[in-house]
Amino acid sequence: MSSAGKLGERKIIKIFMTLLQRMPKMPIPFGDDVSAIDLGEGKLAVIKCDMLVAKTDVPRGMSYWQAARKAVVSTVSDFAAKGIQPLGLLTSLGLPHHFKRKDIVQIGLGLNAGAREYDTYVLGGDTNEAEDLIIDCVGFGLSDEARIMKRSGAKPGDLVATTGSFGKTAAGLKMIKDRLRAPLETRRELMEAVYMPNAYLKEGLALAKAHAVTSCIDSSDGLACSLYELARMSRVGFEITRIPVAISAKRLAESQKLDANGLALHGGEEYNLIFTFKPRDINKVSEALGGAFFEIGRVTSRTERIELKTEGRVEPIKPKGWEHFKRN
Amino acid sequence: MSSAGKLGERKIIKIFMTLLQRMPKMPIPFGDDVSAIDLGEGKLAVIKCDMLVAKTDVPRGMSYWQAARKAVVSTVSDFAAKGIQPLGLLTSLGLPHHFKRKDIVQIGLGLNAGAREYDTYVLGGDTNEAEDLIIDCVGFGLSDEARIMKRSGAKPGDLVATTGSFGKTAAGLKMIKDRLRAPLETRRELMEAVYMPNAYLKEGLALAKAHAVTSCIDSSDGLACSLYELARMSRVGFEITRIPVAISAKRLAESQKLDANGLALHGGEEYNLIFTFKPRDINKVSEALGGAFFEIGRVTSRTERIELKTEGRVEPIKPKGWEHFKRN
Numbered sequence: 001m002s003s004a005g006k007l008g009e010r011k012i013i014k015i016f017m018t019l020l021q022r023m024p025k026m027p028i029p030f031g032d033d034v035s036a037i038d039l040g041e042g043k044l045a046v047i048k049c050d051m052l053v054a055k056t057d058v059p060r061g062m063s064y065w066q067a068a069r070k071a072v073v074s075t076v077s078d079f080a081a082k083g084i085q086p087l088g089l090l091t092s093l094g095l096p097h098h099f100k101r102k103d104i105v106q107i108g109l110g111l112n113a114g115a116r117e118y119d120t121y122v123l124g125g126d127t128n129e130a131e132d133l134i135i136d137c138v139g140f141g142l143s144d145e146a147r148i149m150k151r152s153g154a155k156p157g158d159l160v161a162t163t164g165s166f167g168k169t170a171a172g173l174k175m176i177k178d179r180l181r182a183p184l185e186t187r188r189e190l191m192e193a194v195y196m197p198n199a200y201l202k203e204g205l206a207l208a209k210a211h212a213v214t215s216c217i218d219s220s221d222g223l224a225c226s227l228y229e230l231a232r233m234s235r236v237g238f239e240i241t242r243i244p245v246a247i248s249a250k251r252l253a254e255s256q257k258l259d260a261n262g263l264a265l266h267g268g269e270e271y272n273l274i275f276t277f278k279p280r281d282i283n284k285v286s287e288a289l290g291g292a293f294f295e296i297g298r299v300t301s302r303t304e305r306i307e308l309k310t311e312g313r314v315e316p317i318k319p320k321g322w323e324h325f326k327r328n
Numbered sequence: 329m330s331s332a333g334k335l336g337e338r339k340i341i342k343i344f345m346t347l348l349q350r351m352p353k354m355p356i357p358f359g360d361d362v363s364a365i366d367l368g369e370g371k372l373a374v375i376k377c378d379m380l381v382a383k384t385d386v387p388r389g390m391s392y393w394q395a396a397r398k399a400v401v402s403t404v405s406d407f408a409a410k411g412i413q414p415l416g417l418l419t420s421l422g423l424p425h426h427f428k429r430k431d432i433v434q435i436g437l438g439l440n441a442g443a444r445e446y447d448t449y450v451l452g453g454d455t456n457e458a459e460d461l462i463i464d465c466v467g468f469g470l471s472d473e474a475r476i477m478k479r480s481g482a483k484p485g486d487l488v489a490t491t492g493s494f495g496k497t498a499a500g501l502k503m504i505k506d507r508l509r510a511p512l513e514t515r516r517e518l519m520e521a522v523y524m525p526n527a528y529l530k531e532g533l534a535l536a537k538a539h540a541v542t543s544c545i546d547s548s549d550g551l552a553c554s555l556y557e558l559a560r561m562s563r564v565g566f567e568i569t570r571i572p573v574a575i576s577a578k579r580l581a582e583s584q585k586l587d588a589n590g591l592a593l594h595g596g597e598e599y600n601l602i603f604t605f606k607p608r609d610i611n612k613v614s615e616a617l618g619g620a621f622f623e624i625g626r627v628t629s630r631t632e633r634i635e636l637k638t639e640g641r642v643e644p645i646k647p648k649g650w651e652h653f654k655r656n
Contacts, residue, residue: 004427009455012423012432016455019436023416023449035452037416037468045373049466051420051456088351088365092379092420092464095340099332104340108347121351124363126464127337127344128379136420136454136464138377140365 054133065110071135072114077199077271081218083208086139094130149216154234154276156301167249168193170267189248212284216275222321237302244294361406382461393438399463400442405527405599409546411536414467422458477544482562482604484629495577496521498595517576540612544603550649565630572622
């Protein structure tokens, strides 16, 4: 019989989805970045939890302060993708028995720093003993139903864009794991991407306010996988004409003979927003983001087909990326 | 320097509370059973997370189905203590790599069963790989601020009562751990308390509706510790005149020469509600609970002093109970 390791995260989630009875009138379907409850009069309560497990989510060299902050960033990023301000956070902690007081202080300070960075607060939580450091960060917010940017609204002909470039986190993780050499500035940039990631909350809120976006997702499972998720939930395809590879990732790739596009497409733990919009709304988008976005292609009607079109060549993009239980 | 093991859960929580900045105008203070956010017009959004870690929270012989259900019960119990219906749940899971498909199915079914038992739904969650089975269950609900039963409202002269008897879980855990013998009926009752605990949600909702309660807490840390928490948050003391020991716990204690009062006072993972009310409201309380409650004593002005008064003797009750990181 299949083990969790053989099934992989996505199949496990599918199994759960067949077993859980659906709440009638769910305003946001299973599988979006957040969950929601209808409060009436067009208002939604929005909740989301995201669990950090040290063994898989905390790379070598990351401090407990950074790990705690990252747990917050990762939950805030899901709110960013829906265009919702998180009003409050809860944190359930699993702490190993041997943790020192100073480690616990670092975790508390990191949680607080992450929360305050995104103008929210930790309101409470739960503390437990566990074998490994576990931080489950829960966020709560409110939204008008009409304003929320779902995964399911992309339409053929829409343009697709991202709030930032890709590949720094994957390059940084590879650099750390394989102890690769890199020039100081590249090294600094890649390490910052790994240890101090940021959520695009300001950008997500501005996009939702502009009412210009047809769908949106956060890219924490990697660019390729997140595009597949968007495609699946919207029943569309994508023709990608440009992979926005970060310069520092490109530099590491060149010096170490790595595939730069691969780093950008198939990494993970990178908290960009990927969103779609009507071509006529490009000025609204540009205004909302102060011009800081990367147009990367367009939406097609070829359901769940994601292709890279460059210099006349068309090739499929593989749905490979970060997945729990799978060893990449 | 102190380790988590030496500090214990309560000191660790205190450390966190000094590090986390307070949200202005928190409608429910840090340290109550749930957290809340003011939605305006006297309405609160209420959230709570409770993490189950297999190593400490899943006793020998408990199935994955039961463990998943228990994770739900434990979160629902906190809503019960505040008199709030949980409208939706999220579950963050850590699953070991070797878990089989059938284990995963049992967990999904257990989560769903727990949710439906309390008239709520699992709306989503997060799935991760972990060393040990971890289930963080998050609940969300709405409440009128005036209706919520806080930990902080007990006043000297109030009566204190519980929704059920105590000691079955502690006796059951001891029976399982030490492989004690017991008559079939006792055995069945104690095992049910351990493997199939119940939250007093119906009772909590009825008490809140009756507007008769001055403070309330769920007893998941044990009767003694929960009384101390209530005393601390309300700045009062308790004079306990009767320990409501469950008959099956008493039976095991007698046959095995155990301290029955100790089992009732210092166990844990028992999801009773402990609440206080004005003597004049006893009929309201009785009506709300259909007469099914145990009056156990009264509130005094001797802050955080909790005493047992029986047959003319007065002795302090020790604040001993379940605490993570501490080995009892």
